[in-house]
Amino acid sequence: MEPHEIALLCSIIVAALAFGVAAWFFAWVKKRPSSNSIIEKISSLIRAGANEFIKREYYVLAIFVAVASVLILLFLPKPIWQGDPLTNLYMMLTYIAGTVFSALAGYIGIQIATIANKKSAEAAAEGIKSAFMAGFRGGAVMGMAVVGSSLIGVAAIFWIFGDATLLLGFSFGASSLALFAKAGGGIFTKTADIAADLTGKVELGIPEDDPRNPAVIADNVGDNVGDVAGMGADLFDSNVASLAAAIVMASALDMQFGTKFIPIAFAFAAIGLFSSIIGVITARMGKKDNPTFALNISSYLTMAIFAALTTVCTAIFFNEDMYWRVYGASIIGLAVGAIIGLVTDYFTDDSKSPVKNVAKASRSGPAFTILSGISYSFISVLPAMIGIAVSALAAYKICEPIGAAFGMGTDFGMFGISMAAVGMLSIVGMIVANDAYGPIVDNARGLAEMGGLGDEVLKRTDELDSAGNTVKAITKGFAIGAAGLTVIALLGAFRSEVNESAMQMGYGANYLAGFDILDPVVFFGIIIGAAIPAVFSAILMLGVDKNAQRMVSEIHRQFNTIPGLKEGKANPEYDKCIAIATKGALKELIPAGLTAIVATIVVGFIGGVAAIGGFLLGNIISGLLLALFMSNAGGLWDNSKKYVEAGNEGGKGSPAHKSAVVGDTVGDPFKDTAGPSINTQITVVSLVSSLMSTLFLSFNLAGII
C-alpha cells in the first residue's frame, strides 16, 4: 500500500469508529428512563415539528440541488462540450454526495437531540450528573456523526477518484446544505423566539415556556433546527472545506515534488477525530459538580491528545524537517484557536467588565445598552483578527522554507496555512458535541418547566444551560478562527485552480502569480466583495423580522378565535406556527443566498479571475469582521441580560432589565441568524469561484475591453 492509501484507510477506520461511538451513545441515551407523560407529549410535538422542518427544508433543497446538479453537469469544471464529460459527471456526483452526507449528519443530530432533551430533563430529577451525561452524550452523537461523515466522505471520494478538484465539488455540496440549514434554521429559530416573546412575555405576561403560547413548540423546535442541525451543517462545511483546501494544495505539491503531504494531512485529520472520540468518551462531571469545568476540561484533554499523537505520528512516520514544519503549522492553528476562544470569552463573560459595563449602561436606557454593546463588540474583533493574522503568517513562514530545496516557497506557505486550519479544526468533534449540548439542555429546561418537575430540578437544568452558553463562546472562537484560515486557504486553492485551468487553456504555467491590490480590477472586486456580507446578513435579519410579524398575526388570530385558550382550557394550534416559521424561513433565505452567488458570478464575468480574487478577499475581510462583531455582540447582550436578571443593576423588572432585554432581542438574530451564516456565505462564494474559474477565465468583459 502507498503511504497515502494507509492514511486514507486509517481515516476511514477512525471515521467508522466514530460512527460506532455515535451508535453506542445513541442507544445509551435512548435507554435512559422517561416516564413523565406531559414531557413525553411535548417532546414528541417538538420532534414532529423539527422533522417537519427538516422534511420541507430537504424538499426545497432537493430542488435546489437538482438545478445546481444540472448546471454543474453542463458547465463545471468546464463547459461539457469543451472538456471531458466524465469529469463533469463526477463533479455532479460528488456535489450530490456532499449534500447527502451533510443532510444525513443533520438528520441524525435532530433525532438524537429531540430524544436527549427529554431524557436530560427527567434525569435532572435524579441529579445534575446524570442530566449532564444525557445532554452531553446526546450532543456527542451529533459531533461524531458530523466529523465521521465529513472525514469518511473526503477520504472515500479522494480514494475512488484520485482527483482533489472533485473534493471542491463535495465541499460545495456541503456548503449548499449549510446555507439552507444554517441561514434557514437561523431564521426559523429567531422567528419563533421573537414571536413567542413578543406575544407571550410582553403582551400577555406569561412565562417563557408557557404551553398556552401557540409559538412555544415552534420556539423549542427552533433550538433544534437552528442550533443543532444548522450549527452541525456549518461545522461539517468548515471541516470539509479546510480538508479539501489542504488536499487540493497537497495533491499539487505531492505530484510535483514527491512529498507526502496528502498522507500527513489525512493522518492529522484522523488523529483529530480520534482525539475527539477519546474526549467525548471520557467526558463526565467529576467531584467538582461543575458542568462548565467538565466541558472545558474535555476540550483541553482533546487538544492535548491531539498534540501528543501528532508528535508521535510525525516522529514515527514523517520524521523529516519538512513534515515537522507541517506539524508546527497545525499546532500553531490549534493553539491560536484556543487563544482566540479565551480572549473572545473575555467580552462575553459576566464576571468581566464588558458585560458588567453594558449592564450598567442599561440603567440609562436601551440606547446605551445598544451603544455600549456595539462598541465593546467592535473592540472584540481585534484579538480574533490578530490571532488569525498571526497564525496565518506564522504557519506560512514555518512552511515556506520547505520550498527552498525546490526553488519556490509560496505554495508550501499556503499549504502551511491550510494545515493550521486543519489543526484548529482537529477538535471539531468535541466542539460540535459541546455546541449541540447547549440546545439540548436548553430544551430540557423548557421541558422540565412545562412538565412541572419542580424548582430543584429547574435549578439544575439552569446550571447545565448556563454552562452551555459559556463554552459556546470558546468553541465559537475556534469555529470563526478556523473559517478565517480556511478561506485564506481557499483563496490559495482558487489560484491553484485558475493556474491549472490556464495551463490547460494554453496560457502557460503560473499564469496568475497573485492578486495585486493596486490592480484596479482586483480593487474593484475587493470593494464589491466587502459589501456582500453586510447585504447578506441584512437580508436575513429583515427576513426574521418579516417572518416574526407573520407569526405574531397568527398567534393573535388563535387567541382571538380559539375559545378558552387564554385560560389554558383549550390547546393552541402549535403546527400552524411551525408551518409559518418553516415556510417563511425557506422563503426568506433564498434572496440572501442568491445575492451572494449572483454577485460572484456578475463580478466574475465582468472582471475575470483577477476581480474574483479581489472579491474573495473583500468578502473574507468584511465577512470575518461582521461575523465576529455580530456573534460577540449577541453573546455580550445575552449575558448582560442574564447578569441583570441575577439581581444586579436593579435585577428583574428594573429599568436596566428592560433595556437589557432590548439588547438581547437585537443580539438574537445577530448571534443566531446573521453572524454564523456569514461563515457559510464566505465558503459558498469561495467554492463557486474556484469551481467557475475556467468559465471566468474564458468569458469576461475585462479581457475584452
Place this chain on the structure above:
Amino acid sequence: MEPHEIALLCSIIVAALAFGVAAWFFAWVKKRPSSNSIIEKISSLIRAGANEFIKREYYVLAIFVAVASVLILLFLPKPIWQGDPLTNLYMMLTYIAGTVFSALAGYIGIQIATIANKKSAEAAAEGIKSAFMAGFRGGAVMGMAVVGSSLIGVAAIFWIFGDATLLLGFSFGASSLALFAKAGGGIFTKTADIAADLTGKVELGIPEDDPRNPAVIADNVGDNVGDVAGMGADLFDSNVASLAAAIVMASALDMQFGTKFIPIAFAFAAIGLFSSIIGVITARMGKKDNPTFALNISSYLTMAIFAALTTVCTAIFFNEDMYWRVYGASIIGLAVGAIIGLVTDYFTDDSKSPVKNVAKASRSGPAFTILSGISYSFISVLPAMIGIAVSALAAYKICEPIGAAFGMGTDFGMFGISMAAVGMLSIVGMIVANDAYGPIVDNARGLAEMGGLGDEVLKRTDELDSAGNTVKAITKGFAIGAAGLTVIALLGAFRSEVNESAMQMGYGANYLAGFDILDPVVFFGIIIGAAIPAVFSAILMLGVDKNAQRMVSEIHRQFNTIPGLKEGKANPEYDKCIAIATKGALKELIPAGLTAIVATIVVGFIGGVAAIGGFLLGNIISGLLLALFMSNAGGLWDNSKKYVEAGNEGGKGSPAHKSAVVGDTVGDPFKDTAGPSINTQITVVSLVSSLMSTLFLSFNLAGII
C-alpha cells in the same frame, strides 16, 4: 512662465477671490439687523463656549503638533542623520502650515456660524427667504474659507518648494487637525446632546432648548464645534489629501514623460473652486419658497459650471487625447459623486420605504427599530461601494492607455483615480457651504425658541432646519465617495514614495510592483488593518458615553445645589458643562487616535512596506464599510423619528415614538462622532504610512527573519 506656474497663479488668484467672497458674505451677515436681547445674550454664551473649546483644542493640538514636529524633524522623510536635514526642516514647516491653515479655516467658520445663527433667527421673523440667506451665506463663508485656504496652501507650498512629497507633510498637518477637530468635536457635541436630552427631556420633561437646562448652551456649542468646525476640518483634509495625491503622482509622471499633469490638476481644482464661488453667490430661494430646492439647485448649478468650464479649459489649453482622458476621469468622479448621493438619499429620505419601514417596526419596540435600522443601513453600503468601485475602475481604465506611448500604464491609471477624486471634490466649496448651513439654522431654531419669537417663526426655522438635514445626505455621499477615491490614490502615492525611497537606498527601480493579496505579510497587514476602524470608532463611542455620564452628574449636582434652578428663578452654570464637554472630548479622543497611529507603526516595523500596503487596504475597506453604515444608520434613525413625530405610526408620545427616540439616540454618535471620524482616521493612517515609508523599508522584522 511655465504652464504649471500659470496654473498655480490661477489657483492662487481664484483662492484669493474665494477669500474676497468670504469677507463680503461675512460683512453682509454681520450687517443684518438683530435686536432681541435674550437671543443676543444666549448667542454670546454660545460664541464664548465655542471659542473656549477652540482655544483648549488648539492648545492641546499645539502640544501634539510640537511633539510631532520634533519627530518629523528627526525622522521624516528620513532619519536626519541619513538624509538632507533641510528636507526634514521643510517637511516640518509644511506640516505646521497644514495645521495652521486648517485651524484658521475652522476659526473663521466658528466666528461666522455663531453670528449667522442669531441673524438667521431674527431674520426668520421677517420671512423665510431672508432667514435662508443669512444661514446660507454664513455657511458659504466657511465653504470659501476651507477651499480657499486649502488651494492656496497646496499651490503656495508647491510653488515655493517644488517638491510634491512636501505636500504629504502639509496634508498630514491637515489630517492631524481634522482628527482633533472632527473626533474631538464629535465627542463634544454628542456628550452635550445626550446629557441634555437624558436630564432635560427624559428626567425633567422640559423641552429640548429650555434655558433652565445647564447643558443647553453646551448642546448648541456642540453644533458649532462638531458640525461646523469639525466638518470643515474634515473636508479641508479630504480636499488637501486628494490634491496632494494627484500632485505627487502628476509630478513623477511630468518629470519622467514631460506631460502637463500638474497644470491640469491645478487648473481643475481652481475651476472647481471658481464654480463653487458662482454657486454660492447665485444661491437664493426663488419663487418656490423651498429651501431644499434652493440648496440642491445651487449644487447642480455648480456641477454644471464645473463640467462646462473644464471642457472649455481642456479644449483651449490641453487639447490632446491624454488630457481629454484626464478630463473624462474627473467628470466620472463628479457624476458618480452625484449618483452616490442620490442613492444614499433613498435610505434616509422619509418619503421612501426604509425610513417608513423602520418607523413601522418601531411599533413592536426599540429592538425592532435597531434591527431594521441596522439591516437597511447594511444594505445602503452597497450602492455607494459599487459607485466607488466603478468610478475607480473606470477612471483607471480611461487613463491607463495614456501610458501606451510610454510603455507603461499603471501609474497613469492611478493618476486617473486621483483625478476622479479631484473631480468629485470639485464642488467641495458648495458642499461645505451646505453642510455648515445645517448647524447654523439648527442653532437659529433653538435661539428662536429661547428668544420667544413665536410659532410662526419656529415653523419657518423648522423648515430651514429640515432642508439642512436633507441636503446633508447628498453632500455626505460626495464626501465619503471622494474619501474612498482619495485613499485609493494615497495607496498609489504610498507605492510611489516607497519606490522613490527604495531607489535612493539602492534597491533599484520599481522595487515594489504592487501588493499581492496572497503574500502572507500583505495578508497579515490587511486583517489587522481591517480591525482598526472598528476599534477606533468603538473607543470614540465609549468616550461619548463616559463623558455624557460625567456631564449628567454635573447637571444633577446643579439641580440639587442651586436653589430656584428648576423653577427658572436662578441661572444654571452653563460654563461648567462646557468645560466638562471640552476636557472630556480632548481626553477621550487621544486613545482612539493613538490606537490607529500606533497600530500603523507596529505593523510597519513588523512587516515592512508590504504589510503596510495590506494594512492600508484593510483599513480602507473596513473603514468605508463602517463609515457608510454608521452615517446612513444615523440619518435613517433621525428621519424615522421625525417621520413618527410628524404624526405617523401613532405620532409623538406613542410607543413607536419612544422606540424611534432610542434609534435616534443610538444613531447620534454613529453619524456625528464615529462615522465621519473614520474618514480622518483613514487619511491619517495613509499619510503616516507614506511619510514613514523609508523607515519601514530600513527597519522591519520581516526583512530580518
